[in-house]
Amino acid sequence: MDKEAFQTDLVQWFQEEQRDLPWRKNNDPYKVWVSEVMLQQTRVDTVIPYYNRFLEKFPTIEAFANADEESILKIWEGLGYYSRVRNLHTAVKEVVADYGGKVPDKKEEISKLKGVGPYTAGAVLSIAYGKPIPAVDGNVMRVLSRILLITDDIARPASRKTFEIAAKGLMYHENPSYFNQALMELGALICTPTSPACLLCPVREHCQAFSKGVQDQLPVKTRKKNTKHEDLLAVVLKNKEGKILINKRPEKGLLANLWEFPNLKVVPLLDKWEILQDFLATEYSIDAVIEHAAFTEVQHVFTHLTWKIDAYEGRVMSGNIKGHESLRFVTEEELEEFAFPVSHQKIWRAYKERAR
DNA sequence: TAGTCGTGGAG
DNA sequence: TCTCCAAGACT
Known part of the structure; x- marks a missing residue:
């Protein structure tokens, strides 16, 4: 595929069509971090009011670090996956104590923080610091599986490596922040799990699944849940x-x-x-x-x-x-x-x- | 690796 | 009503 055309088509679409979201108002590492943790397995519309209330109450990394656990759980009440906020609290206190309150900009350092996995590390480093590190979430795996016709089962943890390599290979070094966000935004708005809007897709010319008409059969995702x-x-x-x-x-x-x-x-x-x-x-x-x-x-x-x-x-x-x-x-x-x-x-x- | 860990929305 | 989730990380 024509990688450069893919990159510019994708990023240009993002610049024109991206949603106006509160965490896109600036690239403060602390605020980006908070938004990424809240967005884990959680819908954008659900996160927005929580994000605004959170930063109103804890506007700086120091303010959050000094909070007590009862108050951080109270502000997270109803958002689910409560270990996220406890891990974030632990990690933020560590950043204040060991890094002078500056969120680490090295992958090896930020990845050691509690609750910061490969996705969140890539998202913060690319969006806040402009580092060309992939941020592979469910959206990105779905989009790349269709663009590149990758048939690895995205339900298997081992598959993430395949998609990280793919994302790294396509990385737009002129603007890693926009590139990563554009892949996710495309997955959220166009390249959806069911009935993707291929006719509106800015990169359909580069999409192998679309050219073969198999976009509805990707990504491959198994896993049954026992309730x-x-x-x-x-x-x-x-x-x-x-x-x-x-x-x-x-x-x-x-x-x-x-x-x-x-x-x-x-x-x-x-x-x-x-x-x-x-x-x-x-x-x-x-x-x-x-x-x-x-x-x-x-x-x-x-x-x-x-x-x-x-x-x-x-x-x-x-x-x-x-x-x-x-x-x-x-x-x-x-x-x-x-x-x-x-x-x-x-x-x-x-x-x-x-x-x- | 597969199971654990929440919630509210969409089809 | 029921299924499948949605910008994952931890154990």
Whole structure:
């Protein structure tokens, strides 16, 4: 193919057609980094308000480095993949401590930072520093698989190497930032997973898949997902002062360090209010009275897991949560300050709107 | 390597 | 309603 024509057609299209997005207003390495982490596996429209709020609250790398974990989780609340913000926090603190607050511009250094994988390293280095390093995400693999007729299975981690080599070979050294962004923008707007808009594509003359009419069969992507189902019982428990009992999740695993209403996994068909009462007594030494009917049933779908949560209402008769570090009684007003996963936000909304 | 880790949108 | 996600990284 005519590499130079491909590069200029692609980049010129990007200059004319790129979307007006908040993180494209400047190339500050910290801001580029924040946007790239937020955009991991997350749609642009979802990220925009989070990005604006984030930089309003943490306008500089130092401001974010000095934040406490509760506040960084709260600002990420609802965005998902919460380890991203904890890793970013760890990495930013390291940049402030070891690099004087300047985001490293060397691949070997930036790649050592927590949460910075090959894609994010390439994106930050090219967009913020103009380095000719590929940034291979799902868009780029899809676009290149069609342009170059690459049939490697993009679901296999090993395939990334093939696409990195391809992207490096096509790199537009006059403007690596625009080149990388243009490949992704093309994937987002034109070269979409289903029904790509080839007739609007600025590089269709260079596209092998289009010339053969096989664009709908690329990229090759296998992988089946196994969705588990879990049934949970949760309780919104009030003490005599009207405070609500909440629990901090473990620091590792699903929804790490987020807050939730006390809950337990149950065997289907055996979920009854007695189980909750017994759970509170044996697990937390709390003597409680639980309403006999759930006030809501919440269904929540994760990538590889589904929760069905029956939520009950209850009152504390006696008990002491001292010794249970993860538990806390908070007022309804205070509760709003804690970061909850969406599934438990649903429970809280249903609780406040419940018929009594 | 394959599994883990969220959420809301689109077809 | 159901499937498949969307600018990935970590273990």
